[in-house]
Amino acid sequence: MLLIIGLRYIRKINYLVTEAKMKDCKLSRRKFLKYSGAVGATLLAGTGLTGCLQENKPSQTTKTLKAGGSSTVYPIASDAQGVWQANPPADDEEYWGPGQYGIDTDKNLADYWSGLYGFEEPFSITIALSHSGTGLTNLKDGLLDIADASAPVTAELDLSQSGYDKFEDHVVGFDGQPIVVSREVYEHGIDKLTLDQVAEIYGEGSDINNWEQLGGPDKEIQVVGRASGSGTDTSFRKNVLGDPKADMRSDIVRKGQNQQVQTLVGNSDNAIAYCAINFVLQDGRVPSIGLETEDTIYAIESIQDRFSDSNKKVMGLGASEYPLSRELHMYTYEGTDDREAAFLRMILSEFGQENFVKPNDYFKLSEERRKEEIDKLASPKQ
Numbered sequence: 001m002l003l004i005i006g007l008r009y010i011r012k013i014n015y016l017v018t019e020a021k022m023k024d025c026k027l028s029r030r031k032f033l034k035y036s037g038a039v040g041a042t043l044l045a046g047t048g049l050t051g052c053l054q055e056n057k058p059s060q061t062t063k064t065l066k067a068g069g070s071s072t073v074y075p076i077a078s079d080a081q082g083v084w085q086a087n088p089p090a091d092d093e094e095y096w097g098p099g100q101y102g103i104d105t106d107k108n109l110a111d112y113w114s115g116l117y118g119f120e121e122p123f124s125i126t127i128a129l130s131h132s133g134t135g136l137t138n139l140k141d142g143l144l145d146i147a148d149a150s151a152p153v154t155a156e157l158d159l160s161q162s163g164y165d166k167f168e169d170h171v172v173g174f175d176g177q178p179i180v181v182s183r184e185v186y187e188h189g190i191d192k193l194t195l196d197q198v199a200e201i202y203g204e205g206s207d208i209n210n211w212e213q214l215g216g217p218d219k220e221i222q223v224v225g226r227a228s229g230s231g232t233d234t235s236f237r238k239n240v241l242g243d244p245k246a247d248m249r250s251d252i253v254r255k256g257q258n259q260q261v262q263t264l265v266g267n268s269d270n271a272i273a274y275c276a277i278n279f280v281l282q283d284g285r286v287p288s289i290g291l292e293t294e295d296t297i298y299a300i301e302s303i304q305d306r307f308s309d310s311n312k313k314v315m316g317l318g319a320s321e322y323p324l325s326r327e328l329h330m331y332t333y334e335g336t337d338d339r340e341a342a343f344l345r346m347i348l349s350e351f352g353q354e355n356f357v358k359p360n361d362y363f364k365l366s367e368e369r370r371k372e373e374i375d376k377l378a379s380p381k382q
Contacts (some may be wrong), residue, residue: 001148002275004366008019016265022294023144027041027160029240031285039097047116047343054100063119063123063339064125064126065124065125065126065339066128066146067127067144067145067146067147067293068129068130068148068233069130069132069134069136069138069139069147070124070131070132070149070230070232070328071130071131071256071276072128072132072258072328073148073172073329073330075278075360076328076356076357076360077347078127078129079355079356080352080356084110084113084346085124085125085202086109087109088109090107090109095109095355096108098112098351100351101354109346110122112338113342113345114342115344116229116337116380116381116382117339117382118382125343127162128144130256130257131227131230131257132231132232132234133156133231134229135148135207136167136331137157139167139331140163140167140285145154145332145337146331147329147330147333148329149231149329150230150232150235151238151244152327152329155231155234155238155244156229156231160164162358166333168331170331170344170373170376171327171329171373172329172344172357173327173328173357173362174328174364175326175328175362176298176316176363177235177275177276177291177324177325178274178275178277178280178288178317179272179273179287179289179290180274180275180279180280180286180287180326181265181272182222182266182268182271182285183266184219184270185217185269185270185271186289188211189215190211190215190289191289191290192288192292192297193289194292195323197214198240199241199291201223201249202223202225202236202241202248202249202252203222203247203248204246204249205247216288219270221270221271222253222268222271223249223253223271224252224253224255224264224265224273225253225274226255226257226258226274226275227255227256228254230256231326235326236324239323239325240274240324258276260329261273262286265286267285274324276362277362278360278361278362282302288303291324292322296313296314296323297312297313298313298315298316298317298319299317299322300316300317320327330347332344336377336378341353345380347354348370349374
């Protein structure tokens with residue numbers, strides 16, 4: 001077990017170092033502490049070993065909250081878990097500072113949020129990294145308390161309506177799913193594609209195989225996608241191809257996690273991919289491109305000036321009309337207990353949206369939607 005934890009620690013730190021190299025920058029103290037501080041808490045859900053460990057380990061304490069699933073939602077959940085475990089004091093304005101958010105308390109972070117539900121001391125939280133389908137299945141099977149998902153359970157699992165009704169959906173933010181390409185492709189003029197072109201590239205039986213066909217370099221297109229069963233893949237099929245189970249071309253290079261897609265595209269000179277917006281390296285090796293529809297070009301803010309001369313509207317990926325916009329979910333099962341409610345309430349609070357959703361380049365909930373999601377939770381006991 002110590003060896004497994006050690007290996008996961010190395011992999012996680014290696015991911016941070018790789019990301020920093022791609023961005024040609026140093027790791028921030030904030031990001032390093034959040035990620036490295038949470039390493040020992042990483043579960044093995046989705047690796048094929050979780051079931052074996054579950055059968056042989058002693059009964060779990062009710063104070064441990066287990067979450068896992070989507071690699072898209074993972075940065076939000078992991079950042080929240082890392083700060084929860086560190087439990088900073090109220091005068092730490094970088095990581096907590098409740099007065100900045102209209103919260104009147106002198107308690108440490110985890111003491112405050114868990115105390116709202118009557119816990120005398122904070123419970124521990126662990127976060128697993130796999131993908132949406134695995135997380136939802138593990139939640140249903142009792143291996144997790146919260147399943148992170150970047151697509152709705154109805155698109156991920158084949159269940160009866162009564163089966164779906166056992167899942168409680170908590171939306172914690174929005175993702176404007178981008179289309180990314182290798183740096184060499186971007187610099188050769190492919191800074192936008194139409195929605196129809198993206199659909200043609202990924203669709204079954206596609207005959208678009210060279211960037212030259214789209215006005216780019218004379219290079220074969222390396223088509224990259226997420227693994228079947230991931231929320232990112234399900235959302236892409238639904239939003240681009242019209243059906244969450246739509247058939248796609250057979251030669252797609254599929255990766256299980258957004259981190260792996262980012263690495264593959266960054267190390268290639270001819271790739272196209274879809275991923276979560278958190279994994280774009282716009283000034284590095286994984287730039288996003290604009291997506292053009294009949295009357296609008298959607299693009300991240302830093303490249304919108306490229307399209308200012310167009311006769312079309314230019315909007316950001318956070319626009320509700322963006323074709324690849326999607327909700328980010330954290331599901332509970334057969335109700336939401338006090339541990340789950342405390343953790344979710346923190347993420348849904350103004351503090352959580354500002355510190356866990358926005359810094360990961362996802363889009364915060366509107367005040368109306370935030371209230372709607374908070375109202376799903378049991379009222380605090382204190």
